Amino acid sequence: MxxxxxxxxxxxCSKLEEITKEVVKELCIDAEVTKVRDIKEIMAYGVMxxxxxxxxxxVRIAGKIPSKDEIKKWISTI
Amino acid sequence: xxxxxxxxxxxxxxxxxxxxxxxxxxxxxxxxxxSIMGMERSSSLTEALRFFMFEVPxxxxxxxxxxxxxxxxxxxxxPEKTRKALEGKPLFVGNIMAxxxxxxxxxxxxxxxxxxxxxxxxxxxxxxxxxxxxxxxMINEVxxxxxxxLFGWKTALLYAGTGLFIAIASGWIIGKxxxxxxxxxxxxxxxxxxxxxxxxxxxxxxxxxxGYAAVREIVSRVWIxxxxxxxxxxxxHGYVPENFMASLMGKSAxxxxxxxxxxxxxxxxxxxxxxxxxxALLEKGASLGTTLAFMMSVIGLSLPEMIILKKVxxxxxxxxxxxxxxxxxxxxxxxxxxxx
Numbered sequence: 162m163x164x165x166x167x168x169x170x171x172x173x174c175s176k177l178e179e180i181t182k183e184v185v186k187e188l189c190i191d192a193e194v195t196k197v198r199d200i201k202e203i204m205a206y207g208v209m210x211x212x213x214x215x216x217x218x219x220v221r222i223a224g225k226i227p228s229k230d231e232i233k234k235w236i237s238t239i
Numbered sequence: 240x241x242x243x244x245x246x247x248x249x250x251x252x253x254x255x256x257x258x259x260x261x262x263x264x265x266x267x268x269x270x271x272x273x274s275i276m277g278m279e280r281s282s283s284l285t286e287a288l289r290f291f292m293f294e295v296p297x298x299x300x301x302x303x304x305x306x307x308x309x310x311x312x313x314x315x316x317x318p319e320k321t322r323k324a325l326e327g328k329p330l331f332v333g334n335i336m337a338x339x340x341x342x343x344x345x346x347x348x349x350x351x352x353x354x355x356x357x358x359x360x361x362x363x364x365x366x367x368x369x370x371x372x373x374x375x376x377m378i379n380e381v382x383x384x385x386x387x388x389l390f391g392w393k394t395a396l397l398y399a400g401t402g403l404f405i406a407i408a409s410g411w412i413i414g415k416x417x418x419x420x421x422x423x424x425x426x427x428x429x430x431x432x433x434x435x436x437x438x439x440x441x442x443x444x445x446x447x448x449x450g451y452a453a454v455r456e457i458v459s460r461v462w463i464x465x466x467x468x469x470x471x472x473x474x475x476h477g478y479v480p481e482n483f484m485a486s487l488m489g490k491s492a493x494x495x496x497x498x499x500x501x502x503x504x505x506x507x508x509x510x511x512x513x514x515x516x517x518x519a520l521l522e523k524g525a526s527l528g529t530t531l532a533f534m535m536s537v538i539g540l541s542l543p544e545m546i547i548l549k550k551v552x553x554x555x556x557x558x559x560x561x562x563x564x565x566x567x568x569x570x571x572x573x574x575x576x577x578x579x
Binding site for chain 2: 169171172173200201203204205206207208209210211223224225
């Protein structure tokens, strides 16, 4: 599983990265969490508000920090 | 509706108790200060303390209440929807819509770049994009609430109205000036994908929860500025002589408006901290126009945002943008000094 955090480096972006990593740890799944800082790559997802979370190529949330439960839901539906 | 959803509504039951507390606050504080603490009436210390003890809970309660509803309102909007709504709109109509949407669309200046790119990519004119970027920080819900709470609905409405006017007019002028050559070339090479956000359907409980989330996020961030701001305000309230500010920031001092804007633009504070100070300045004889100009330039134009925008805009455009908005703010200042 591929989890991408889109963000140019705002405080909320690091927060999202942090909780995403925690969720991955809690669920004990094999997932790669990467940060996408390049604005061109971010725009390629059509995201206009950061931070955003992309799960296996699908944008799940943009402009907000989701709750851990929400992240868990997105990960487990795949 | 299941139990989980019902739970979102339970805290709303506290509203009547909150309202009762809010409307009896002044009486309560007076009772504590004069009767229980037995402080001497009309001494500077008593007045400063009474001001602080009354204003802090009052403003925080008002803030929580309004931020909650704004959070619910904002759950109906998103930058993506706003972009759709603005696509293909001509200059003037587009400026009006962009300014209005700038108020309600959730926006953080840290997202200014992706938003700018997204707007440009879908062909929204530069002037319309600027109307959005000006209105979004300038007409701030926290500022609106505080103005309403401290000065009444007229001042709050004046602030929102003039803020809208500046956003519409500045964006329109920037559009007319044809400044696209001052946008960095790489902006036009961006290819934005089409985002398909899933689960956009929110039920009422989700929206209420969005309100709570907004309260948690905003109130936990700004409460300290409010307490400090009211603390400074209380000091001015109790100890600075009446009319002290009249010669500096009064109507007769015509130069005070450009001076206020010059000081305000590089200053960066959030609305929450600046308004209690504004209140104290007004009380001591500063005129409304000058004070409003100061406040608008502090919260509407900020150095960090300019630095962020520098990535997509060439320097001349940034100067033109700041120049036009600052001129608009000064005009509003003079207008208010003339009317009041």
